[in-house]
Amino acid sequence: MAANEADQKLSRNALIALVIGSMVGSGIFALPAQFGRTTGALGAIIAWMIAGTGMLTLAFVFQSLSRRKPELDAGIYAYAKDGFGDYIGFASAAGYWIGCCLADVACLILIKATLGQFFPVFGDGTTPVAIASASLLLWSVHVLVLRGIKGAAALNTATTFAKIIPILLFIIVAAIALNGELFSENFWGAERPDARDVLAQVRGTMLLTVFVFVGIEGASVYSRYARTRSDIGIATVTGFLTVLCLLVLVTLLSYGILPRGELAGLPTPSMAGVMEAMVGRWGGVFISIALLISILGNYLSWSLLAAEILHSAAVQRTMPAFLARENAHKVPVGALWLTNCVIQAFLLVSWFAEYAFTLALKMTSAMTLIPYLLVAAYGLKLASTGEAYHAGGRTRTTDGIVAAVATLYAAGMIYAGGPKFLLLSAILYAPGTLLFLIAKRERKERLFRPIESVLFGAIAIAAGAGIYGLAVGAISI
Template sequence: MANTTENKLSIWSLSALVVGSMVGAGIFSLPATFGRATGGFGALIAWGIAGGGMLMLAFVFQSLAQRKPNLDSGVFIYAKEGFGDYLGFASALGFWAGTCIGNVSYFVLIKSTLGAFFPVFGNGNTVSAVLVASVILWGFHILLLKGVKSAASINTIATFAKIVPIFCFIIILIIAFDHNLFVLNFHGGTDPANAGVLAHLNDYGYAGHAALAITSVAGTESLFSQVRSTMLVTVFVFLGIEGASVYSRYAEKRSHIGLATVVGFIGVLCLLILVTMLSYGVMPRADLAALRQPSMAVVLEAVVGRWGSIFISIGLLISVLGAYLSWSLLAAEVLFSAARHQSMPRIFTTENSRGVPSAAVWLTNITIQVFLILTLFSDYAFQLALELTSSLTLIPYLLVAAYGFKLAWTGETYETIKRGHKKDLVFAIIATFYSLLMLYAGGLKYILLSAIIYGPGSVLYLITKREQHAVFFNPVEKIIFIIVMLAAIVALWSIATGIITI
């Protein structure tokens, strides 16, 4: 893409890319997702872990943007610089594939939202839903080919438009907030102290539901298990934190990249916590757990009536379409940048007359189309897409954190400017540990499913090396490649035999 003055993005546009990328499908699914997994106390722990870990990762992105200004291609370039060609490629492939599958989850949620009004769309994975989603997909394809600047401008408008319904949801729930119900959902146990709460809720016709909520929590899962079951969801809602970093070469000032990342992250974190915690104060946990997605719409409907569901549904459609645009831009940019740095086949450096990486856009949308069709064969398409997206993207995040740790540990770039050295080291250690913890929390299933992408997808790496007439792997990379391929084979065998279900 031509890097002209006209294509430069202000700090507000960069911040909007961060917020627009993060505020998408995930926030509208939080009440039911957390209601199924844990009570208010577990939710606070989950957001504390996720918020702290992702904030550390945001600080790593900020530090790398300042200390490695020459690395202006976002996520994958840090992995390549720090750990070699194959892991750099794997980072680009994982981030790109995760983005594609994330966009599939957006389409599923759009159709599930419309399914509440038009049953033909069901839960977003019917034939009609896939056909309509395909029309939208190729409509956006045409928009993307018209240019990044115009698409980024539309995303900025969509970002502000979708925040309004979320703020309205928060304000209304603050007004309707029931402290006693929140206390019951917060503790979620059979403590005799809850007797007074139950008596209060009986006046409102909630006693039966509340008793069910207590029963469903007591003696089932440990608090650790409850928190663990929310981890991939919390990762999903923070995906997009790297938006400003990916578009660093378009920034008006280099200093804007880190600032836009941190400011955007903190703003989104506040919204996520409020949406989650306030929901415990208006509905019993058992009722939250039973809601269809998007659960935020049903929660508001329970408080204000049918118009609340319609209002949130409109906001969701704006939010998801705007986030889809952001993620499509990110996906195409990653392929283009990786090819430009000889980590992907050179065909992905192809640009059209408007300076758009057209080959990257085409492959991205063809891949999304294939995954859309595959949703027809999944009973839980939205949840599967959400968690697989998180698992795929955690590998690139882990490599970014590890590179930040490597710089701080070896002292590279700190020889002359030592300010912040110890702080950066601590941030990088925490971010690396957090990424590893999230991979563990996601479980072996999603690691194996990710290998199905990383393994066969490595053919693109082999094509790239062949174009360069270069050696495919060094000894360490060869071992990593063999492990990934074996994991992919195990995953395919597990799916075929029913050990892993999708």
């Protein structure tokens, strides 16, 4: 192994930081109000149990696949391609990549919106000054990443610790200040307890739980940089369990600090409002600063993941060859340029969008759920066929059950999102297929197999329906 290549390898702790850094972003700071508007403490407990079980099984699928298929070092994309063919593999890569780009746009807008609370010139994050400064930040990070994945990952590790510490402080203070009587009043989320109401409350929080877990695949995507293959699965599960504990504690402890109605009315970041209620004004400012650090780290994680997934697909010749190009620091420079150009384009569009931030958050969840479903289905396929398993072992049965639960969970979340976001996703998938066509032309191969033609046709029809729905107002954003 060349010295420069060895220098770019990531330790287990760096991989864990990538997973945590990818998941812990703006979402956790908004949980008190988001859950307060939708459910009481009981509904929150049930929602986290469902989400925790579903995402934990997905984490175990990633862990199992890293052992069963060590030659697939492109993670979420490679599994879809190996299991279901070139075009589905491409769709997984493209969907995940676009989701990462949208997540970065959301991060940039929220950074400026948070600053807008102190400097009105930034407004809601989409003013001309906000867009210009966000663009400056975008290309500054671009230059940083071009200098090497190792340096960018080190910065991500540092920002991960910087944002976890304030969250831990919030949890400690909230645990001390917890009012048991108030928690009991907020328990059912309604004056008259009713099981149907609780179930409706749970349904209302499920897509939110998906968003805060996006990034669980961080170590898998970066598997080619891992010093040891076994670190990939360990980093995924460890990172997930750490974030799950933080999410549950932040959500539930808040119900013991303020009445549900007051929680629901808190502005973003609502964790700052809860902290201010406990310790005074300085607490709210402290959490706002932590939010900025958190989003910056989250943005860096998404930038790394977006470029890496494009590069991996190009190396496997599913994307155009220019996306496989690397610089002297082993950075996927072609993929990084295209990623940041797309983010820049989305930023410019957000200037004219009334609900750009909210739409970016929801579309991030919608675009990443399909790749998650394909990973879970691939794990289920391996367990069903016995491929990569030794005969007579119990592990295959266990892995099959885990993968089946993960598959049902991902499919259920897509169903819960409704047809609206499937149609909006198709609008992005359809033109993205141009990259697949270019790659096929480069290889002088047939564009689609019969089943792939049918799939592309369905995506194109859905995209047309989505555009029509937007035009006539049937679909609102």
